[in-house]
Amino acid sequence: MLMTNIPQDEKTSLLDAIDSPEDLRSLDLEDLEKLALEIREEIISTVSKTGGHLAPCLGVVELTLALHYVFQTPKDKLVWDVGHQCYAHKLITGRRDKFHTLRQYKGISGFPKRSESEYDVVETGHSSTSISYSLGMATAKEIRKDDGKVIAIIGDGSMTAGLAFEGLNHAGDLDKDLIVILNDNEMSISPNVGAMSSFLSRKLTSKSIRRLKDHVEERLKSLSSVGENILHVLRKSEESLKGFFTPGMYFEALKFEYIGPIPGHELDDLIETLQNVRDYSHGPVLIHVLTTKGKGYEPAETNPGDYHGVGPFEIATGKPVSTSGPVSYTSVFGKTVCTLAESDKRVAAITAAMPAGTGLVDFSKQFPDRFFDVGIAEQHAVTFAAGLAMEGMRPVVTVYSTFMQRALDQIIHDVCLPDLPVTFALDRGGVVGDDGPTHHGVFDLSFLRFIPNLTVMAPKDENELQHMLYTSINDDGPCAIRYPRGSGENIVMDNEFKTLPIGSGELLREGKDVLLLPIGNRVYPALEAAAGLAKLGIDAAVINPRFIKPLDNELIGKWARICGRMVTVEDNVKKGGFGSAVLQMLHELHLILPVRILGYGNKFIDQAPQKMLWKNAGIDAAGIIKGALEVMKK
16 A cells, blocks of 8 residues: 555665654655655554644655755744644654654654754644744844744645735735745645646746846846836746746735645755755745645545554555443444434534534535534634624534634624524533644633533434534524533433423432532543442432533532532533533532532643543543542541
């Protein structure tokens, strides 16, 4: 499957000798091409065991080598957008020996991480930030008289976000010395046009051509109005030629010098272009590079979407390592929203470039006129949904919890202020495991519960998820449902949907000594903990609140009085979260009793398997038992 021609006895010999980009710069072109093959083998071999972002990383191997070869990193700064294409970058910046720990507990991150290396400029797992970051750095360098270069590497998908356009617009206005690499792995260009485009891009940036151009311009300017007219015609001709073969006119309208498209897997083309830009360009420059997602691994090249982010897989076949288990929350959501859309023509689904990740592929096929992928534009997704709701639709905005953070203002101002019936389906609520701090969805309970008019709920299992979705679709106001990554509880699903009374919890177990109050995916561990406490002679009551906002004051208040002690449990940060809401409720009910809040502390949570993170935070069954014993002492 791997396209390589390296003899077996020579494999990895070059990569083993690369400890920094300085070692890279001593290689010739032939060795660089060989190194690219070795890096691909290493990435495929490692990701097949650890899981990770495969196709994006395979697509930028040559680009990564060329950037480090031409620029004096780390003095020159490489800012990777999103960061999930940084594996080759990590392999050649001193982390080769640790690469087998990729995305593992206490191993190296799957994203750039400043604490790992001076070559990792920013910690980024969310898209479209690179241009703004880089413009700030370039501006600071100019102020400090630092001649180092700043290079942003951004994918065509990330260009769909408003933040990227805002950065481009400001960069063109400031006219700073900034280089933007547009890594385009979607555009298809015929060989003839691509070759001509590449020829123009490289030759028009060469030293001799630039000098000739400057000289001709000076001479024509000296010829008064006649020279100016000729110069105007020549400039228009050049722009027309470039605009005919490339999309450069758009970027040049933003005052960027546009270069490209150039082939992203031809090291000689890449190196020559980058060297010319490094030595002879001034002001903002955009280099348009065409790459192939999944390059060098046939399954990933054929189906790059399926290999964007993967779990462990068999290299020979590309098939995932089989893992049997209950159906995932994401799958249940996808099936439920399709069923709802069949009977309710008002239901529409919106996602931000994640139809597969959010379980909406079937919906997109069954209801194409009611499915909307807005690209990486969470803010637009929310306000677009508000517009749909204003005209009688019942839109469901399906976004990972960590990415919904980007649209907080739109949730508040555009949906909740006018009290519109929009459903927010927050997938990956809670810790997500190996993707680490940029992707953990541990803040949503805190940033959602303070918003007026918004109902917030979390299911204890996959069956309750379908009922909550049905409830939200039939509610007249905005609702948010947060549910975790991974498998459900493998319970029997109800055949018919039912409406859950807003703000109504359920008593799962009576008790008199301590009240366990878990939310969402912590309910079943709390039931397990209650059984363990019973063996210790402690009678624990368990309530599934179902709703974070509004809370069931009557039910919770009643059993708080009976038990006299309480433990709250959440897969969320403690500050401002579910436990805080309960404390506020107790205060309003004039109830004073010992309460132990279990959740995550005020720090970012590193990568590790979910079960390990739950254990470390004390929100698994054993941790809940410990919390109950502590509160029993008070």
